[in-house]
Amino acid sequence: MLRLAGLYRYPLKSAIAEPLLEARVDALGILGDRRWMVVDAASGRFLTQRLLPQMTQLQARWQGQAQLLLSAPGMADLLVALPAEQAELRDVTIWRDSLQVPDAGEAAARWLSQLLGRACRLVQIPEARARQVDAAYAEVGDKVAFTDGFPLLLIGQGSLDDLSARVGRALEMLRFRPNLVVEGAAPYAEDDWKRIRIGNLEFRVAKGCSRCIMTTLDPHSGERSADREPLATLQRYRERDGEVYFGQNLIAGGTGALTLGMPVEILE
Structure with a gap:
């Protein structure tokens, strides 16, 4: 069974993540994100x-x-x-x-x-x-706060585990700054999802998330990895059209509540 294994918000853009046990979702994503x-x-x-x-x-x-x-x-x-x-x-x-x-x-x-x-x-x-969220991937009226481009970011735990194995060391999920972490899916299964439900909330998968040099920063110390990992490894197998993708950007179909441990259902 797929379940919501991680729930995060970032009250201040690019500052330390805040792990949550539960959260409200409003028109801009996680409330306060x-x-x-x-x-x-x-x-x-x-x-x-x-x-x-x-x-x-x-x-x-x-x-x-x-x-x-x-x-x-x-x-x-x-x-x-x-x-x-x-x-x-x-x-x-x-x-x-x-x-x-x-x-x-x-x-x-x-x-x-x-x-x-x-x-x-x-x-x-x-x-x-x-x-307004990029109209190429969203509907008119879909809004975003100071997130780079989309209200929510989802990453599968299986995807991070696979990347860690390829790099040869355990990687912190917070290098990638997700809002939602889903456990129980095969690596990169989220690439193929189009709509999901968590609790009573439905989400549209808008597009893959392109990654940058920030992924090479230790989220605790701020030190940059000398070997450019994990970006260097991602470039070898996750690059498409000059961009490196890891995780999926989501848009919520309404407002409601999320709680850690909730089942995740793939609708499409």
Whole structure:
């Protein structure tokens, strides 16, 4: 039987994962997932571990639904309030999308700038300002927060186990930053899924997830693997049209609740 064996959210894009026992799914994916983002203060362009591997040491946790707690080694914790409706809007860019979103204020900007060693700002995205998912793979009205492109990412545990065997060492699932981990399927079985159900929620499988250099970062230490693994191995057998794929991007067909251990049903 297939079951939901892992459930994660990332309140702040590119910061430490938060493992969950249960979660709500809203119009943008896991409730509270990637609703905050760090951007360059001058350009507004999004900042991630690709450029700043020290973000692997940055933790952000929701405190209720209106505050975010920032923590990092050597830094005093900072509690950041959800920006008010009349907060200053900041022009930001994430990949090809440009949008205006509320800025979280000076205290958060100073804290993050000190931690990351560059001038940056913290921004938050309310549902009303969410981005349209790529229409080539989604329906009009499908929205996403600050996730790279899609609301949810699923990876099969069997796929990671197979990759670990090929690389020759155990790999952490969090290198790949999934929201959902499914146990009980053959390696890469998720490549062929089109629709699945978990609990009462149905999900459409939009497309495979293309991977980048972030997969070579140890999710705990932030150190980059000298042998470029696991990306080097993935390139040998998971490359297609110049992209390396691992995991599947999903779009939820509604809202509801997920609980760790729920059965997963393949509908199509």
